[in-house]
Amino acid sequence: xxxxxxxxxxxxxxxxxxxxxxxxxxxxxxxxxxxxxxxxxxxxxxxxxxxxxxxxxxxxxxxxxxxxxxxxxxxxxxxxxxxxxxxxxxxxxxxxxxxxxxxxxxxxxxxxxxxxxxxxxxxxxxxxxxxxxxxxxxxxxxxxxxxxxxxxxxxxxxxxxxxxxxxxxxxxxxxxxxxxxxxxxxxxxxxxxxxxxxxxxxxxxxxxxxxxxxxxxxxxxxxxxxxxxxxxxxxxxxxxxxxxxxxxxxxxxxxxxxxxxxxxxxxxxxxxxxxxxxxxxxxxxxxxxxxxxxxxxxxxxxxxxxxxxxxxxxxxxxxxxxxxxxxxxxxxxxxxxxxxxxxxxxxxxxxxxxxxxxxxxxxxxxxxxxxxxxxxxxxxxxxxxxxxxxxxxxxxxxxxxxxxxxx
Numbered sequence: 001x002x003x004x005x006x007x008x009x010x011x012x013x014x015x016x017x018x019x020x021x022x023x024x025x026x027x028x029x030x031x032x033x034x035x036x037x038x039x040x041x042x043x044x045x046x047x048x049x050x051x052x053x054x055x056x057x058x059x060x061x062x063x064x065x066x067x068x069x070x071x072x073x074x075x076x077x078x079x080x081x082x083x084x085x086x087x088x089x090x091x092x093x094x095x096x097x098x099x100x101x102x103x104x105x106x107x108x109x110x111x112x113x114x115x116x117x118x119x120x121x122x123x124x125x126x127x128x129x130x131x132x133x134x135x136x137x138x139x140x141x142x143x144x145x146x147x148x149x150x151x152x153x154x155x156x157x158x159x160x161x162x163x164x165x166x167x168x169x170x171x172x173x174x175x176x177x178x179x180x181x182x183x184x185x186x187x188x189x190x191x192x193x194x195x196x197x198x199x200x201x202x203x204x205x206x207x208x209x210x211x212x213x214x215x216x217x218x219x220x221x222x223x224x225x226x227x228x229x230x231x232x233x234x235x236x237x238x239x240x241x242x243x244x245x246x247x248x249x250x251x252x253x254x255x256x257x258x259x260x261x262x263x264x265x266x267x268x269x270x271x272x273x274x275x276x277x278x279x280x281x282x283x284x285x286x287x288x289x290x291x292x293x294x295x296x297x298x299x300x301x302x303x304x305x306x307x308x309x310x311x312x313x314x315x316x317x318x319x320x321x322x323x324x325x326x327x328x329x330x331x332x333x334x335x336x337x338x339x340x341x342x343x344x345x346x347x348x349x350x351x352x353x354x355x356x357x358x359x360x361x362x363x364x365x366x367x368x369x370x371x372x373x374x375x376x377x378x379x380x381x382x383x384x385x386x387x388x389x390x391x392x393x394x395x396x397x398x399x400x401x402x403x404x405x406x407x
Contacts (some may be wrong), residue, residue: 008049010146013401017045025139025149025161076351077132077209078122078344081197081223082216084137084159085173085191085242086144089334089375094174095184110375111151112173113137113189114216114242117337117376121344121366123156127383129352134158136197138190140169155377160200181332181371184257189243198226204234210351212236214343217244217270220257227260236351240265240343249273255295264304265343271306285314285322290317303356305346307339307367315360325360327368328389337376342367345381363384 014024019038026034027042034042090104096315111120116135123133135152139145139161148170152159173187197219205211213235215223220239231237239261246251254274257264266288272278275287285306292304304317310332315323346363350356366381373379 004370008051009143010051010054010149011052011141011143012049013042013045014141016048017041019142021289023161025159028251033169040367047059070115075130075132075209076348077205077211078119078347078351079132079201079211079213080115080119080122080216081136081192081213082219083113084111084116084139084170085113085171085189086110086148087112087173087175087336087376089175089177089336091374092178094178095176109376111148112175112337112376113171114150114215114240114337114340116152116389118214118240118341118344118347119157119217120155120161120377121150121341121370121380122348124245124380125348125383125386126156128387129348129354129383131348131351132158132355134160136160136192136200138171139321142169144170144172155380175334177235177334177336179375183336185336191222192219194226197223198229201235203231210236212238212347212351214240214263214347215236217241217248219243220248221245224256224260231260231262233249236263236316237261238263238265238343238347240339241267242339244270251295252289255289258292258295258297258302263305263347265305265307265339265346267307267339268309276280281308281311284308285324288314289316289320289322293320296406305342305360307324307342309335309338310368313342313360313364313367315356317356323360325364327364330368330372332371334374334378338367338370338376340376341370341381345386361390363387373388 010024014020017024019042023034023038027039029151035060036112087110088107089110090107092102092104096102115137119133119135122131125131133156135157137159139149149159171188171190173185175233176184189375201213213230215238217240227237237260239257249270251274267283268284271284271288275282275284275291277287288304294304296318304316306314306316308314310327312327314324317323342363346359349362354362365386369381369385
């Protein structure tokens with residue numbers, strides 16, 4: 001290794017190996033899509049540069065275990081497909097007007113993107129709800145991509161790089177947060193290539209393993225024709241509507257979502273667009289319930305979850321029942337990523353055997369807690385955190401009593 005004490009980067013590994021940063025990432029995470037000769041080039045470059053030997057050894061051992069047919073974990077697995085970004089968050093007194101110049105208290109850099117947030121929040125629980133999480137996404141060849149990989153690895157999320165990102169750099173997101181925690185987001189999302197994602201998922205889940213494939217809304221149009229194939233292979237399929245294109249926000253498009261996905265997570269704004277209604281939350285719940293009855297699929301599990309911000313969330317089951325869960329009162333700092341937290345925690349707890357009612361309760365609590373810190377991943381709840389709060393009066397009893405039908 002060079003006498004230079006600076007640690008080598010993934011860019012240097014890619015340069016020495018003569019491959020892209022995405023190929024290096026795929027090798028590190030043990031994906032089967034890397035050609036053997038390219039894998040050898042990457043591993044030789046890793047050895048030459050001395051790139052993160054301890055981490056690499058662990059990852060290569062895990063890969064070899066997968067290749068030899070050994071099961072690494074008997075627990076559930078979550079594959080989150082979609083958007084990863086580097087977020088720049090600025091706290092401002094008020095949103096700017098045209099030609100304004102604002103001074104922020106500070107501009108913080110953090111990891112973001114709905115698919116990444118879902119994976120990180122699910123992986124953070126651990127303990128009773130431990131779940132293997134991976135993110136299928138796009139990376140660039142820039143330092144932000146290197147930084148994001150290290151952040152995800154530190155948060156127990158494997159990264160499967162499908163292709164280079166926008167202009168071969170990681171997507172960026174600018175978030176303006178007002179004093180009450182409300183935020184305005186400017187992002188540049190991407191859409192993954194269907195053929196690459198489907199090739200990675202074109203196999204049945206490991207025997208005996210509960211494996212959910214989750215998509216963010218940005219990927220729905222591209223992936224729509226492939227979702228039935230993923231479902232037929234034996235995966236549980238899930239989608240949340242962050243980034244859902246406008247032409248998918250209709251009752252008929254919602255029917256297609258329910259036919260292809262076992263779980264559909266809808267936020268209040270998308271529900272309003274689908275319903276063409278902007279009234280009270282209670283009326284939105286009633287109208288979504290009717291919509292769910294009208295679009296009930298014949299094969300899928302048929303769970304629909306509606307997030308209502310500080311009001312909590314609702315779960316619509318196939319038996320015409322609605323579970324309502326109120327949110328605990330918290331001092332809100334930043335609401336960015338709260339919906340993603342809800343999705344990640346619900347999936348992790350539900351896939352680990354919790355009832356829908358219990359998973360709903362834990363997910364609402366975690367989403368509320370996530371708003372007490374800055375950034376989409378600034379407050380990551382553990383299983384221990386949520387179980388410690390389970391006995392407190394945060395609307396739990398009311399939620400369990402509300403399992404009767406809403407007329």
